[in-house]
Amino acid sequence: MVPKKEPAERRGRGRPQSFERETALCAAMRLFWDRGYEGTSFDDLIATMGISASSFYNAFGSKEALYHEAIETYMSVAGGWFLDILNENIDTITAFRKLTTTAAMEFTRDDQPSGCMISVAATQCSPGQSRLRDLLASQRTQAEGAMAERLRVGMSAGDLPENTDIDALAAFYGSLLRGMAVQARDGASRDRLLEIARIGMRAWPAI
Amino acid sequence: MVPKKEPAERRGRGRPQSFERETALCAAMRLFWDRGYEGTSFDDLIATMGISASSFYNAFGSKEALYHEAIETYMSVAGGWFLDILNENIDTITAFRKLTTTAAMEFTRDDQPSGCMISVAATQCSPGQSRLRDLLASQRTQAEGAMAERLRVGMSAGDLPENTDIDALAAFYGSLLRGMAVQARDGASRDRLLEIARIGMRAWPAI
DNA sequence: GGATTTATGGAGCGATGGTACCAAAAAAAG
DNA sequence: CTTTTTTTGGTACCATCGCTCCATAAATCC
Structure with missing residues (x-):
């Protein structure tokens, strides 16, 4: 996949992320919001977020950790x-x-x-x-x-x-x-x- | 297992059920009530109801059919x-x-x-x-x-x-x-x- | 008793769930 | 260019989930 342009910000070394973390998190939040934690499957999550399983675990750690982040995002934004x-x-x-x-x-x-x-x-x-x-x-x-x-x-x-x-x-x-x-x-x-x-x-x- | 005594009622032929349908249904209702449909696993259900998978399907058809019955029981009783x-x-x-x-x-x-x-x-x-x-x-x-x-x-x-x-x-x-x-x-x-x-x-x- | 009918026990099946692993890719640092 | 660091794609894994099948058990009917 063609990596997106660097987001202005200073990057460290290593391969750059091919997605915007915040965008993916927001998409996950909406899915959790709609379906709840148990009603949202891992496959649905990564499909909606547009990332692979590897990228998912690399960026968010686990489904539960992502849910915690989603809640925080919900409270501060939506x-x-x-x-x-x-x-x-x-x-x-x-x-x-x-x-x-x-x-x-x-x-x-x-x-x-x-x-x-x-x-x-x-x-x-x-x-x-x-x-x-x-x-x-x-x-x-x-x-x-x-x-x-x-x-x-x-x-x-x-x-x-x-x-x-x-x-x-x-x-x-x-x-x-x-x-x-x-x-x-x-x-x-x-x-x-x-x-x-x-x-x-x-x-x-x-x- | 030793089958329970016949419940006064006239039975047809065939081996008698080893459990009281209503009791098992009530136990299932409570579990669904507490954990919801998706939160209640099949194994938990049959364990709580005290029956085997075979008996379960023989008596109730499916998890979803049982849930329907549980709702009806809830509305008319609890x-x-x-x-x-x-x-x-x-x-x-x-x-x-x-x-x-x-x-x-x-x-x-x-x-x-x-x-x-x-x-x-x-x-x-x-x-x-x-x-x-x-x-x-x-x-x-x-x-x-x-x-x-x-x-x-x-x-x-x-x-x-x-x-x-x-x-x-x-x-x-x-x-x-x-x-x-x-x-x-x-x-x-x-x-x-x-x-x-x-x-x-x-x-x-x-x- | 034999035939018939219904329920039971137990093994196992296909699908899905969340996760782990590893070689390859893409960047910075030297 | 080589090394180092981080992300990615793909595959495979193991547990669980709801369910099915079949041989056997326990009752009634003749």
């Missing part, structure tokens, strides 16, 4: 809107309104797999995948923790009643988002998800 | 509370309050796998399993349809405002229940789920 919104300098209720409506929009983009890569992954899996299950569960717990943190800030700012059960409220919105992810996977429309988000905001505690 | 509550002759808001709180209870029973067998199944799977994916998605849609139907009855009875978007409200509670199922799988406590259910009822439309 799912970056989540933490971005929590960090915006806006009203707490505005932040959560934006969180739910943006989820509705992002979960139904036609240039990406539907739903969320993390929300519904590895909830049912073989015993051999318990490490992955724990990893995914931990990611979900972290996301919920971030929401709880934001709610705590809001409480300090007087955006929430003093007696609000912060952790329960975060768990509620966590549940809602995960359920919306399942709906999206099942083919629910953007409008339908937006309606769900709107109804979900009715549960916001009265000040 | 998940029967769902339709039962929708058919109870009670106030609409009472029915949905009972639906969400019962879900919280059922999803965290210590004598069963946590969560719901249907809610989060086959949302991510290999292309070869598209039939199962569609089946599960259809089950979820049906469950949501049953809730919508109940809401429509409630609307006729004056339990809901005239302008209520029934389908959206059903989708909201569908999302919430599915999200709760994920939470349960991730180890959320019964109290936590009950809190989520309580908060979810705040979204009920004001009369």
